[in-house]
C-alpha cells in the first residue's frame with residue numbers, strides 16, 4: 154500500500170458519487186476540447202496572415218463585388234508595392250457536399266503575392282499563366298481526389314453559371330503546389346480570372362477583393378486611408394484593412410467563436426467547480442473521524458492535506474482525460490465530414506496542454522477547501538467525545 | 540516491570556471553556572507510570588479520563604505543568620513534532636475500533652507503517668506479525684464490514700502495535716463488545732503487557748475489565764485514588 158492507493162480507495166469508496174463527478178468533469182472537458190479545436194481551426198487563417206498585406210473589400214460587406222478597374226487604380230497608389238485580386242468561386246466537386254475552396258485569380262500577380270506561404274515552382278507558374286483553362290491545385294486537395302497534373306476535371310460553382318447555362322467549368326490541372334509555412338492549408342484551387350470572367354453569365358468585370366503589399370507595414374494605415382479616400386462617395390466604396398483583421402472579420406461573420414467557446418466552457422467549468430467542490434467538501438466532512446484517526450496515528454496535517462488534494466487531482470485527471478479522449482474522437486469524426494469547410498480541425502498539442510493545465514487547476518480548486526479543513530482539524534474535535 | 544517512569548505528569552492543570560463557563564478538569568495533577576505497567580483508569584463520565592489519554596498521547600496540551608512520556612517533554616513539542624512522536628511511541632485503541640472501511644484488515648494495520656522508512660517487504664512482514672499476535676492472520680484480506688466487533692477491535696490492536704510503540708493508550712476498548720469478545724480483547728492486552736512488555740493505560744467503566752490490569756486508578760474531581768491489585 155502507498156499514499157496513491159489510499160487516495161484511490163478514498164475516491165472510489167462511494168462508486169456512484171465518484172462516477173457522477175467523473176462524468177460531469179468528462180462532459181466539461183469534452184466540450185472544451187471540441188470547441189477549442191473549432192476555435193483553433195477558424196483562427197488558423199489569422200495565424201498565417203501577413204502583417205504587411207492589406208485587403209480591400211466592398212465597404213458594405215466583403216461578399217459584395219468591386220469593379221475590376223480598381224486593380225489599376227490601387228496599383229498606382231503611393232506606398233503600394235504589389236497588388237492582385239481574387240474572386241470567390243463558391244466551388245464544389247461533383248456534389249455540393251464536396252465544398253472546395255476555388256478562387257479565380259490574376260495568375261502572375263496572385264502567385265507572386267502569396268508565394269510566402271505557398272511553394273510555386275517557376276514551371277507551374279509559367280504553365281498557369283500560359284494556359285487559360287489551367288488550374289493550380291494544393292497538395293492536400295489533389296491527394297484527396299487523386300488528381301494529377303494533366304487531369305481535366307469539371308469544377309462546379311454554387312454561385313455562378315456559364316452563359317451556356319452550365320454551372321461547371323472544365324479546367325486542366327497544370328500544377329500541384331505545396332506550402333512554405335506549416336500552418337498554411339493546401340486544400341484550395343486557383344483558376345484563371347480571365348477564363349472565369351468571360352464565360353460567366355453575370356457579374357462581368359467585377360472582382361471579389363484586392364490584396365496588396367505595402368512597401369513597409371509602417372505605411373499600412375496611410376495606404377489604407379488613401380485607398381478608401383479615393384473611392385469614397387463612389388458607387389463602390391471600399392474598406393481596406395490588414396489581412397489579419399480581414400480574416401478576423403471573416404471569423405466574426407461565422408459567429409464570434411472565441412467568445413462562445415469562452416462562455417460555454419466557462420459556464421461548464423463554473424458548474425463543475427461548484428458541484429465537485431461542494432461534493433468533496435461533504436465527502437471529506439463525512440470522513441472527519443477517519444481524518445482524526447489518521448492524525449492520531451501520526452499522519453501530519455500536511456500529509457492529510459496532500460491526501461485530500463491528491464484525491465481531487467486524481468478525480469479531475471480521470472474525468473478530464475476521458476473527456477479529452479471523447480473530444481479527440483469527436484473532432485476526428487467531424488474533420489472527416491467537415492474537413493473541407495474547416496481544415497485543421499484537430500486537438501493540437503496546445504489544446505491538450507491547456508486541458509491538462511485546467512485539470513490541475515480544477516483539482517486544486519475543488520480540493521482546496523476540504524484539504525484545508527482536513528489540515529486544520531483538531532484530533533479531539535474530530536473524534537467526538539465519549 | 541522497571542521502576543523507570545515511562546509516563547510522568549508534574550503539576551498538570553487542564554480546563555476547558557464551555558460557552559461562558561470555564562471548567563477545571565485537572566488541577567496540579569501528578570502521576571508516574573513505570574515502563575511495563577498496565578493501568579486501568581476508572582471514573583465517572585466527564586471526570587477527564589479521555590482528556591488524560593489525550594494529554595499522554597500528545598493530542599491535547601496541558602494549560603500548565605509538564606508531560607513527559609518516553610523520554611520527551613511532549614508539552615513542549617510543536618504540532619509537526621508531535622505527529623512524528625506519536626507515530627514512533629504511541630499506539631491508540633478506541634471504543635469504536637475506527638478502522639478505515641475501504642481498506643482490508645492488512646491495509647488498516649499497515650497504515651502506521653506508511654509513516655516509517657520501511658520497504659514493502661518489511662512492511663508486509665510487520666503486518667503479518669501483528670495480525671498473528673491478535674490471531675487474525677487468516678483475515679488479512681477481509682474488510683471491516685465482514686468482521687465482528689471483536690475481530691475489528693483485534694485489527695485495531697494490531698494497528699496499534701505494528702510499529703512497536705512503548706505505550707498503548709486504550710479508551711474503553713471493550714465498551715462496545717459483549718462479554719466474550721471483551722474477555723478476548725482484555726486477555727490480548729494482558730498478554731501484550733506480560734509477554735511483550737508493552738506499557739498500557741486503559742480507560743474503562745467495567746470493573747471486570749479493570750481486573751486484567753496490574754492496578755487501577757480512580758479518577759474523581761481531578762484527583763487519583765489508587766487501588767493496587769495483587770498481580
Ligand SMILES: Nc1ncnc2c1ncn2[C@@H]1O[C@H](COP(=O)(O)OP(=O)(O)O)[C@@H](O)[C@H]1O
Pocket residue numbers: 533534538539555556557564582583584585586587588589590591
Ligand atoms: N474539547 C473540549 N472542549 C470543551 N470541553 C471539553 C472538551 N473535551 C472535554 N471536555 C469536557 O471535559 C470534561 C471531561 O471530558 P472527558 O475527558 O471526555 O471525560 P470522560 O472521558 O472521563 O468521560 C467533560 O465535561 C467534557 O465535556
Ligand SMILES: [Mg+2]
Pocket residue numbers: 538539588589590710
Ligand atoms: Mg471518555
